[in-house]
Amino acid sequence: MSDDRAFTYNGGAVPPGDTQNIRYGISETYLGDPVRIPVTIVNGERDGPTAFLTAAAHGDELNGIEVVREVAHEWDLSELAGTLVCLPVLNVPGFLAQQRYLPVYDRDLNRSFPGKPGSTSSKRMAHRIYENFVAPCDFGLDFHTSTRGRTNMLHVRADMTDESVHRLALAFGSKVIIDSDGPGGTLRGEATDDGVPTITIEMGEAHRFQRPLIDDALAGVRSVFAEYGLLETDTVRWPGWRTIVAGAGEKTWLRADSGGIVDTHFESGSLVREGERIATITNPFKEDAVAVEAPFTGLLIGLLENPVVYPGNPLCHLVEIGESTRRAIEAGDAPEPVGQPTPTASR
Numbered sequence: 220m221s222d223d224r225a226f227t228y229n230g231g232a233v234p235p236g237d238t239q240n241i242r243y244g245i246s247e248t249y250l251g252d253p254v255r256i257p258v259t260i261v262n263g264e265r266d267g268p269t270a271f272l273t274a275a276a277h278g279d280e281l282n283g284i285e286v287v288r289e290v291a292h293e294w295d296l297s298e299l300a301g302t303l304v305c306l307p308v309l310n311v312p313g314f315l316a317q318q319r320y321l322p323v324y325d326r327d328l329n330r331s332f333p334g335k336p337g338s339t340s341s342k343r344m345a346h347r348i349y350e351n352f353v354a355p356c357d358f359g360l361d362f363h364t365s366t367r368g369r370t371n372m373l374h375v376r377a378d379m380t381d382e383s384v385h386r387l388a389l390a391f392g393s394k395v396i397i398d399s400d401g402p403g404g405t406l407r408g409e410a411t412d413d414g415v416p417t418i419t420i421e422m423g424e425a426h427r428f429q430r431p432l433i434d435d436a437l438a439g440v441r442s443v444f445a446e447y448g449l450l451e452t453d454t455v456r457w458p459g460w461r462t463i464v465a466g467a468g469e470k471t472w473l474r475a476d477s478g479g480i481v482d483t484h485f486e487s488g489s490l491v492r493e494g495e496r497i498a499t500i501t502n503p504f505k506e507d508a509v510a511v512e513a514p515f516t517g518l519l520i521g522l523l524e525n526p527v528v529y530p531g532n533p534l535c536h537l538v539e540i541g542e543s544t545r546r547a548i549e550a551g552d553a554p555e556p557v558g559q560p561t562p563t564a565s566r
Contacts, residue, residue: 224262224266225262226260226262226269226302226304226355227355228243228351228352228355229347229350229351230243233260233262233302234262235262235263235264236262236263236264237262238259238260238261238262238296239259239260240257240258240259241257241258241259241260242255242256242257242258243255243256243258243347243351243352244347245311245343245344245347245348246312246340246343246344246347254311254312254344255311256306256308256309256311256348257306257307257308258304258305258306258352259291259292259303259304259305259307260302260303260304260305261291261296261299261302261303261305262302263296263298263299263300263301263302263449264299265298265299265300265301266300266301267299267300267301267302267447267448267449268301268302268357268358268447268448268449269301269302269303269304269355269356269357270301270302270303270304270356270357270358270359270360270443270444270447270449271303271304271305271306271352271353271356271358271359271360272286272287272290272291272303272304272305272306272359272360272362272440273287273306273309273353273359273360273361273362273406274286274287274306274307274308274309274361274362274363275307275308275309275310275313275314276309276310276328276329276361276363276406277310277313277319277320277327277328277329277363277364277366277425278308278310278311278312278313278314278315278316278317278318278319278320278321279313279314279317279318279319279367279425279426280319280362280363280364280425281364281425281426281427281428282362282364282422282423282427282428282429282432282433282436283307283362283363283364283420283422283436284307284308284362285428285433286362286433286436286437286440287305287306287307287362288305288307289433289437290303290305290437290440291303291305291307296450298450298451298452299449299450300448300449300450300451301447301448301449303449304352304353304355304356306348306352309328309348309406310328313328317426319366319367319425321340321341321344323340323341324340326339326340326341327341327404328341328344328345329404329405329406330402330403330404330405331344331345331404332345332348332349332353332404332405332406332408332409332410333345333346333349333350333353333354333409333410333413334346334347334348334349334350349406349409349410353406353410353415354410354413354415356410356415357415357447358383358387358415358416358417358447359406359410359415359416359417359418360391360417360418360420360440360443361406361407361417361418361419361420362419362420362422362436363419363420363421363422364421364422364423364424364425365421365423365424365425365521366425367424367425367426367525368424368523368524368525369424369521369522369523369524369525369533370423370424370487370521370522370524371421371422371423371424371487371520371521371536372395372487372488372518372519372520372521373393373394373420373421373422373423373432373435373436373439374393374394374395374396374397374420374421374520375388375391375393375395375396375397375418375419375420375421376396376397376399376401376407376418376419376420376421377396377397377398377399377407377418377419378398378399378400378401378408378411379396379398379463379465380398381411381416383416384411384416384417384418386416386446387416387417387418387443387446388418390442390443390445390446390447390455391418391420391439391440391442391443392438392439392442392455392456392457392458393420393439393458393461394458394459394460394461394462395461395462395464395518395520395538396461396462396463396464397464397470397520397538398463398464398465399465401417401419405419407419420436420439421520422435422436424524438456439456441453441456442454442455442456459547459551460544460547460548460551461544462518462538462540462541462544464538464539469538469539470517470536470537470538470539471514471536471537472521472533472534472535472536472537473497473511473514473533473534473535473536473537474530474531474532474533474534475500475511475528475529475530475531475532475533475534476509476530477500477507477509477530478500478528478529478530479500479501479502479507479509479527479528480500480501480502480503480526480527481498481499481500481523481526481527481528481534482498482499482500482501482526483497483498483522483523483526483534483535484496484497484498484499485497485519485522486519486522487519487520487521487522488518488519488520489518489519490516490517490518490540490545490548490549491513491516491517491518491519491537492513492516493513493514493515493516494512494513495512495513496510496511496512497511497512497513497519497534497535497537498510498511498523498534498535499511500528511534511535513537514537515537515539516539516540516545517537517538517539517540518537518538518540518548519535519536519537520536520537520538521533521535521536522534522535522536523535
C-alpha cells in the first residue's frame with residue numbers, strides 16, 4: 220500500500236488501513252506540563268474523502284463527545300473509504316474545569332479559529348488544532364449544545380448559500396436547518412471560508428449526556444457518510460419534514476420583561492401557534508403573573524431550562540415555519556404541551 224494516502228500531521232502520520240489514538244499537545248499549564256487533546260485518526264484502506272468530527276469546543280458541552288467517541292470506537296469502520304479525524308474534546312482545559320470557556324482569561328476557543336502562532340493562548344491552541352486536523356480535511360461536523368440553563372432541539376446551522384455546505388447540511392437529515400454564516404473565529408465559519416465545508420449540529424443542553432439526541436445525531440453522521448461514500452452500507456436519511464430558516468425575520472429570541480420564576484408550557488421542539496402562551500413568569504407568591512406569548516406560529520428550537528430570570532434574560536428561541544411544514548408537523552410527531560397554563564393577566 221502506497222503511503223501517498225497517509226494522513227500526516229506535525230509529529231506523525233497514519234498510513235492507509237491504520238487507526239491511531241493520540242494525545243496531541245496544544246499548550247502547557249502554569250506548571251509547564253503539556254495540555255493534550257485526544258485525537259483518533261482512522262485511515263481507511265480504500266480511497267475517499269477526509270472528514271473531521273469535533274466536539275466540546277466549549278468545555279461543558281458533552282453530548283457531542285459521545286457522538287464522536289461512538290463513531291471512532293464502536294462503529295465498524297473496516298470498510299471505510301476515506302479518513303476520519305475524530306476530536307471528541309477540543310477544549311480540554313474547559314472540559315477539566317467543566318466550564319464553557321478556556322480557564323485562561325475566559326477565552327472562547329470557538330472564537331479563536333483559525334488561530335495564530337505567537338498570539339494569545341487561545342489562538343495558539345486553535346492554530347495547532349486547525350492546521351493539523353481541520354485544514355487537511357474535505358468537510359467537517361462540529362457538535363455543540365446550548366449553554367448552561369437552556370436546551371436546543373437537534374438542528375443544523377449552516378451557510379446554505381455555499382453549495383458544498385448546502386449539500387452537507389441536507390445530508391445530515393435534521394428537521395431544522397438555520398441558514399447563517401458562521402461568526403468570525405468559529406470553527407464552522409473559518410473552515411468553510413477556507414474551502415472545508417462545515418456545519419454545526421446543536422443538540423440539547425450542557426453538562427449531560429442525552430441519549431435520544433445522541434442517537435439522532437449518530438443517525439445524521441451515518442447519513443452524511445452515505446452521501447459522501449465513506450460507508451457504502453448506509454443510506455441518506457429523510458427526516459419526514461424539513462424547514463430551512465433564513466433571514467432575521469424568521470427567528471427570534473423571546474426575552475423576559477419581568478424578573479421571576481418561569482413556568483414553561485412546552486418542550487423544546489414543540490410547535491406553537493401565534494398568540495399561544497409559551498411561558499408564565501410569577502413572583503415567589505405566584506402573583507403578578509406575566510404571560511409570554513408566541514408572536515408568530517413557529518417551532519421552539521431553544522428553551523430555558525433554568526426557571527429563574529432577570530428582565531432581559533432569554534426564554535426561548537422561536538423560528539417561523541411555513542404552512543406546508545406546519546401541516547407536516549401536525550401530521551407527525553411534534554411534542555405536545557407539557558402543562559396547561561392557568562388564566563392570568565398578560566402584557
